[in-house]
Amino acid sequence: MTTDEREIFERLSSALGNQVEVYSVSDRESRVQTPLQFSDGDHLVTRLRRLDGDRYEWTDLGHTFMHLSYTLDVDTLESGKRAQILEEALDRADVDEREGELVLQADADDLGGSLLRFAQALIHVADLEYLTQERVVSTFVEDFRRVLAASFPGRAHFDYIDEDHDPRGLYPVSCLLNEVPRPVAVFALPSDDAVNVATITLQQFRNWGRHLFSTGVFEEQEQRNRKAVARFSDVVDKQFSFLHGNEQEIVTYLQGQLGE
Amino acid sequence: MILTGTAINRLLEEPKPAVQVAALVPPTREKRGHRENQVQVTGTQGSNFRLVVRELVRDPLDFSVTLAYEIPGSTRIFRLRRHNGASHSHTNKLEGTRLTGFHGHMATERYQTAGFKEEAYAESTDAYESLSGAIERMLEAAGFEAQSQGSFGV
Helix, strand or coil: CCHHHHHHHHHHHHHHCCCCEEEECCCCEEEEECCCECCCCEECCCEEEECCCCEEEEECCCHHHHHHCCCCCHHHHCCHHHHHHHHHHHHHCCCEEECCEEEEEEEHHHHHHHHHHHHHHHHHHHHHHHHCCCCCCCCHHHHHHHHHHHHCCCCEEEEECCCCCCCCCCCCEEEEECCCCCCEEEEEECCHHHHHHHHHHHHHHHHCCCCCEEEEEECCHHHCCHHHHHHHHHHCCEEECCCCCCHHHHHHHHHHHCCC | CCCCHHHHHHHHHCCECCCCHHHCCCCCEECCCEEEEEEEEECCCCCEEEEEEEEECCCCCCEEEEEEEECCCCCCEEEEEEEECCCCCEEECCCCEEECCCEEEECCHHHHHCCCCCCCEEEECCCCCCHHHHHHHHHHHCCECHHHCCCCCC
16 A cells, blocks of 8 residues: 555545545546445445645546446436436535536545545435336237237137127126137236226136136236235136236246147 | 346347447447447347447446346336446445455346345456456357357457
């Protein structure tokens, strides 16, 4: 450790309780590792750059915006609410931005305190990721039908109704596969209502003496009412807790039930 | 939405077409302190993926190579793997283990279930020491056609 490094280390350690490590990367710049992390466990990038005399500056070299880009298009920070929040976060901590690099001026006698202020500003910037709006387009039913139609051509009967017992169409099955000899009823379950209707439909088919092998495919089971899921579990043979990313597993299972 | 370990592995193993490596390295799109390039590919099972390469302007050791799955019907992307450079440490929050140097993030069901980001678990690696090496390692590990591998030096 050089004299400069030792001096910096001692100043920072006294402020941060010996939880920093300092490595020289050039005559004027040191990499300062701290325990401070982003939400995914990656540690902040904090470097100390000597300017002249007792003047220093902290820099992240641009890492914070790159880290933010994993979850957010940083172009969306140029205007609107995100831009306003970003500007306020930087202003509060007196942090400047130089083409993506975040920088805080620091005096030699305040290295520890300025590091904490700088780190807090970096974490505030990183928190902009929580403003990501995942615009979920409800294509679940459309995708459900597409997967089954492609996998079981000519045998997937959507919105199936037992016309003999149910002329008014009160008990629909999202998709009935292989009407004979062993029908498989597959229910698309994007909502609590859909779960409740599927439960009643399966009970009604039993009352009619129609024996179906039944499968339920949830858009996202975790989001559904627990009691509705519990009632459905009592009447269904097999459930898949989600569709997206699980398509092949579902198709393989249904093929097995159809004896393919 | 939580993807199970089985679903994650299946997405990683799903055969993917060769990519034009020259379109990724060096990254060219200016992005507020870093440069980025990305390609989108469709696997043989119809899943859509993005391979995103980023490199910091001021530190070539600060880079990332991310393979993400585009969740159908959503604008959300699910990060299956991310190969990082050596600019920063990483701590696995569940284990409390701290890594230094090059490290690879990987999606796990365990971390999702515990409420963390899908790729919050990482392991140290000596499989690459540069951005192009990190891309090559990703192509090998994630089912890309061999034609897209070895097209550049590590």
